[in-house]
Amino acid sequence: VxxxxxxxxxxxxxxxxxxxxxxxxxxxxxxxxxxxxxxxxxxxxxxxxxxxxxxxxxxxxxxxxNMETVESLYRKKFDLAKDLKKNFPQQLLDETKVTFGIPDAYDQGGRYLRYKSGQVDR
Structure with a gap:
Protein backbone atom coordinates (compact mmCIF):
# COMPACT_ATOMS: atom_id res chain seq x y z
CA VAL A 1 0.00 0.00 0.00
CA ASN A 66 -13.79 18.05 7.18
CA MET A 67 -14.95 21.63 7.50
CA GLU A 68 -18.39 21.25 5.99
CA THR A 69 -20.99 21.90 8.61
CA VAL A 70 -24.00 24.05 9.33
CA GLU A 71 -23.38 27.78 9.29
CA SER A 72 -23.74 28.18 13.06
CA LEU A 73 -20.78 25.81 13.66
CA TYR A 74 -18.59 26.90 10.75
CA ARG A 75 -16.85 29.73 12.66
CA LYS A 76 -15.88 27.35 15.49
CA LYS A 77 -14.38 24.86 13.03
CA PHE A 78 -12.56 27.64 11.17
CA ASP A 79 -11.09 29.00 14.42
CA LEU A 80 -10.05 25.49 15.47
CA ALA A 81 -8.27 24.97 12.14
CA LYS A 82 -6.40 28.27 12.56
CA ASP A 83 -5.41 27.36 16.12
CA LEU A 84 -4.17 23.94 15.02
CA LYS A 85 -2.02 25.51 12.31
CA LYS A 86 -0.63 28.02 14.80
CA ASN A 87 0.15 25.38 17.46
CA PHE A 88 1.43 22.63 15.16
CA PRO A 89 3.07 24.48 12.23
CA GLN A 90 5.65 21.78 11.50
CA GLN A 91 3.18 18.90 11.50
CA LEU A 92 0.39 20.51 9.50
CA LEU A 93 0.13 21.53 5.88
CA ASP A 94 -3.30 22.95 5.42
CA GLU A 95 -5.27 22.67 2.25
CA THR A 96 -8.79 23.58 1.34
CA LYS A 97 -11.14 21.99 -1.14
CA VAL A 98 -14.69 22.92 -1.98
CA THR A 99 -17.25 20.78 -3.74
CA PHE A 100 -20.47 22.26 -5.05
CA GLY A 101 -23.07 19.87 -6.38
CA ILE A 102 -26.36 21.65 -5.84
CA PRO A 103 -27.16 24.62 -8.13
CA ASP A 104 -28.48 26.64 -5.18
CA ALA A 105 -25.09 26.30 -3.47
CA TYR A 106 -23.20 28.27 -6.12
CA ASP A 107 -24.40 31.64 -4.83
CA GLN A 108 -23.24 30.68 -1.34
CA GLY A 109 -19.77 29.61 -2.49
CA GLY A 110 -18.15 32.88 -1.45
CA ARG A 111 -18.80 32.12 2.20
CA TYR A 112 -16.75 28.94 1.97
CA LEU A 113 -14.04 30.48 -0.14
CA ARG A 114 -13.30 32.93 2.68
CA TYR A 115 -11.37 30.08 4.25
CA LYS A 116 -8.80 30.58 1.50
CA SER A 117 -8.12 34.06 2.85
CA GLY A 118 -7.13 32.46 6.17
CA GLN A 119 -3.61 31.79 4.84
CA VAL A 120 -3.87 28.11 4.02
CA ASP A 121 -0.84 26.50 2.40
CA ARG A 122 -2.66 25.36 -0.74
Missing part, protein backbone atom coordinates in the same frame (compact mmCIF):
# COMPACT_ATOMS: atom_id res chain seq x y z
CA UNK A 2 1.50 3.32 -1.06
CA UNK A 3 -0.95 5.66 0.69
CA UNK A 4 -3.62 5.00 3.32
CA UNK A 5 -6.42 7.31 4.41
CA UNK A 6 -7.76 6.57 7.89
CA UNK A 7 -11.10 7.82 9.14
CA UNK A 8 -13.54 6.92 11.89
CA UNK A 9 -16.76 7.84 13.56
CA UNK A 10 -16.56 10.24 16.50
CA UNK A 11 -15.65 8.49 19.75
CA UNK A 12 -17.04 11.06 22.16
CA UNK A 13 -17.90 8.35 24.70
CA UNK A 14 -14.18 7.75 25.31
CA UNK A 15 -12.32 10.00 27.74
CA UNK A 16 -9.55 10.71 25.20
CA UNK A 17 -12.09 10.90 22.32
CA UNK A 18 -10.29 8.00 20.64
CA UNK A 19 -6.93 9.79 20.35
CA UNK A 20 -4.91 6.80 21.55
CA UNK A 21 -6.60 4.53 19.01
CA UNK A 22 -5.63 6.98 16.24
CA UNK A 23 -2.07 7.27 17.54
CA UNK A 24 -1.50 3.52 17.88
CA UNK A 25 -3.05 2.80 14.47
CA UNK A 26 -0.65 5.17 12.71
CA UNK A 27 2.34 3.91 14.69
CA UNK A 28 1.54 0.25 13.93
CA UNK A 29 1.09 0.94 10.20
CA UNK A 30 4.41 2.80 10.11
CA UNK A 31 6.15 -0.08 11.92
CA UNK A 32 4.84 -2.71 9.54
CA UNK A 33 4.94 -0.65 6.33
CA UNK A 34 7.30 2.35 6.68
CA UNK A 35 7.00 3.26 2.99
CA UNK A 36 3.24 3.82 3.31
CA UNK A 37 2.23 7.46 3.60
CA UNK A 38 -0.72 8.05 5.89
CA UNK A 39 -3.49 10.63 5.91
CA UNK A 40 -5.73 10.81 8.96
CA UNK A 41 -9.18 12.34 8.51
CA UNK A 42 -9.75 13.17 12.15
CA UNK A 43 -12.87 14.22 14.06
CA UNK A 44 -12.86 17.51 15.98
CA UNK A 45 -12.77 15.68 19.38
CA UNK A 46 -14.74 18.63 20.77
CA UNK A 47 -11.55 20.75 20.59
CA UNK A 48 -9.81 18.64 23.26
CA UNK A 49 -6.21 19.88 22.78
CA UNK A 50 -4.59 16.89 24.49
CA UNK A 51 -6.47 14.52 22.19
CA UNK A 52 -5.69 16.59 19.09
CA UNK A 53 -1.99 16.76 19.96
CA UNK A 54 -1.85 12.99 20.49
CA UNK A 55 -3.62 12.32 17.20
CA UNK A 56 -1.39 14.70 15.24
CA UNK A 57 1.90 13.51 16.76
CA UNK A 58 1.69 9.94 15.48
CA UNK A 59 3.86 10.49 12.40
CA UNK A 60 1.30 10.65 9.62
CA UNK A 61 2.14 12.77 6.59
CA UNK A 62 -1.28 14.42 6.24
CA UNK A 63 -3.86 15.43 8.84
CA UNK A 64 -7.31 16.22 7.44
CA UNK A 65 -10.52 17.44 8.97
Missing amino acids: KHAVLTSVNRDELKDRGAEIWYQTVVKIKESSPQTTIETLIPDVKANWDALERMISAGQEVVSH
Whole structure:
Protein backbone atom coordinates (compact mmCIF):
# COMPACT_ATOMS: atom_id res chain seq x y z
CA VAL A 1 0.00 0.00 0.00
CA LYS A 2 1.50 3.32 -1.06
CA HIS A 3 -0.95 5.66 0.69
CA ALA A 4 -3.62 5.00 3.32
CA VAL A 5 -6.42 7.31 4.41
CA LEU A 6 -7.76 6.57 7.89
CA THR A 7 -11.10 7.82 9.14
CA SER A 8 -13.54 6.92 11.89
CA VAL A 9 -16.76 7.84 13.56
CA ASN A 10 -16.56 10.24 16.50
CA ARG A 11 -15.65 8.49 19.75
CA ASP A 12 -17.04 11.06 22.16
CA GLU A 13 -17.90 8.35 24.70
CA LEU A 14 -14.18 7.75 25.31
CA LYS A 15 -12.32 10.00 27.74
CA ASP A 16 -9.55 10.71 25.20
CA ARG A 17 -12.09 10.90 22.32
CA GLY A 18 -10.29 8.00 20.64
CA ALA A 19 -6.93 9.79 20.35
CA GLU A 20 -4.91 6.80 21.55
CA ILE A 21 -6.60 4.53 19.01
CA TRP A 22 -5.63 6.98 16.24
CA TYR A 23 -2.07 7.27 17.54
CA GLN A 24 -1.50 3.52 17.88
CA THR A 25 -3.05 2.80 14.47
CA VAL A 26 -0.65 5.17 12.71
CA VAL A 27 2.34 3.91 14.69
CA LYS A 28 1.54 0.25 13.93
CA ILE A 29 1.09 0.94 10.20
CA LYS A 30 4.41 2.80 10.11
CA GLU A 31 6.15 -0.08 11.92
CA SER A 32 4.84 -2.71 9.54
CA SER A 33 4.94 -0.65 6.33
CA PRO A 34 7.30 2.35 6.68
CA GLN A 35 7.00 3.26 2.99
CA THR A 36 3.24 3.82 3.31
CA THR A 37 2.23 7.46 3.60
CA ILE A 38 -0.72 8.05 5.89
CA GLU A 39 -3.49 10.63 5.91
CA THR A 40 -5.73 10.81 8.96
CA LEU A 41 -9.18 12.34 8.51
CA ILE A 42 -9.75 13.17 12.15
CA PRO A 43 -12.87 14.22 14.06
CA ASP A 44 -12.86 17.51 15.98
CA VAL A 45 -12.77 15.68 19.38
CA LYS A 46 -14.74 18.63 20.77
CA ALA A 47 -11.55 20.75 20.59
CA ASN A 48 -9.81 18.64 23.26
CA TRP A 49 -6.21 19.88 22.78
CA ASP A 50 -4.59 16.89 24.49
CA ALA A 51 -6.47 14.52 22.19
CA LEU A 52 -5.69 16.59 19.09
CA GLU A 53 -1.99 16.76 19.96
CA ARG A 54 -1.85 12.99 20.49
CA MET A 55 -3.62 12.32 17.20
CA ILE A 56 -1.39 14.70 15.24
CA SER A 57 1.90 13.51 16.76
CA ALA A 58 1.69 9.94 15.48
CA GLY A 59 3.86 10.49 12.40
CA GLN A 60 1.30 10.65 9.62
CA GLU A 61 2.14 12.77 6.59
CA VAL A 62 -1.28 14.42 6.24
CA VAL A 63 -3.86 15.43 8.84
CA SER A 64 -7.31 16.22 7.44
CA HIS A 65 -10.52 17.44 8.97
CA ASN A 66 -13.79 18.05 7.18
CA MET A 67 -14.95 21.63 7.50
CA GLU A 68 -18.39 21.25 5.99
CA THR A 69 -20.99 21.90 8.61
CA VAL A 70 -24.00 24.05 9.33
CA GLU A 71 -23.38 27.78 9.29
CA SER A 72 -23.74 28.18 13.06
CA LEU A 73 -20.78 25.81 13.66
CA TYR A 74 -18.59 26.90 10.75
CA ARG A 75 -16.85 29.73 12.66
CA LYS A 76 -15.88 27.35 15.49
CA LYS A 77 -14.38 24.86 13.03
CA PHE A 78 -12.56 27.64 11.17
CA ASP A 79 -11.09 29.00 14.42
CA LEU A 80 -10.05 25.49 15.47
CA ALA A 81 -8.27 24.97 12.14
CA LYS A 82 -6.40 28.27 12.56
CA ASP A 83 -5.41 27.36 16.12
CA LEU A 84 -4.17 23.94 15.02
CA LYS A 85 -2.02 25.51 12.31
CA LYS A 86 -0.63 28.02 14.80
CA ASN A 87 0.15 25.38 17.46
CA PHE A 88 1.43 22.63 15.16
CA PRO A 89 3.07 24.48 12.23
CA GLN A 90 5.65 21.78 11.50
CA GLN A 91 3.18 18.90 11.50
CA LEU A 92 0.39 20.51 9.50
CA LEU A 93 0.13 21.53 5.88
CA ASP A 94 -3.30 22.95 5.42
CA GLU A 95 -5.27 22.67 2.25
CA THR A 96 -8.79 23.58 1.34
CA LYS A 97 -11.14 21.99 -1.14
CA VAL A 98 -14.69 22.92 -1.98
CA THR A 99 -17.25 20.78 -3.74
CA PHE A 100 -20.47 22.26 -5.05
CA GLY A 101 -23.07 19.87 -6.38
CA ILE A 102 -26.36 21.65 -5.84
CA PRO A 103 -27.16 24.62 -8.13
CA ASP A 104 -28.48 26.64 -5.18
CA ALA A 105 -25.09 26.30 -3.47
CA TYR A 106 -23.20 28.27 -6.12
CA ASP A 107 -24.40 31.64 -4.83
CA GLN A 108 -23.24 30.68 -1.34
CA GLY A 109 -19.77 29.61 -2.49
CA GLY A 110 -18.15 32.88 -1.45
CA ARG A 111 -18.80 32.12 2.20
CA TYR A 112 -16.75 28.94 1.97
CA LEU A 113 -14.04 30.48 -0.14
CA ARG A 114 -13.30 32.93 2.68
CA TYR A 115 -11.37 30.08 4.25
CA LYS A 116 -8.80 30.58 1.50
CA SER A 117 -8.12 34.06 2.85
CA GLY A 118 -7.13 32.46 6.17
CA GLN A 119 -3.61 31.79 4.84
CA VAL A 120 -3.87 28.11 4.02
CA ASP A 121 -0.84 26.50 2.40
CA ARG A 122 -2.66 25.36 -0.74
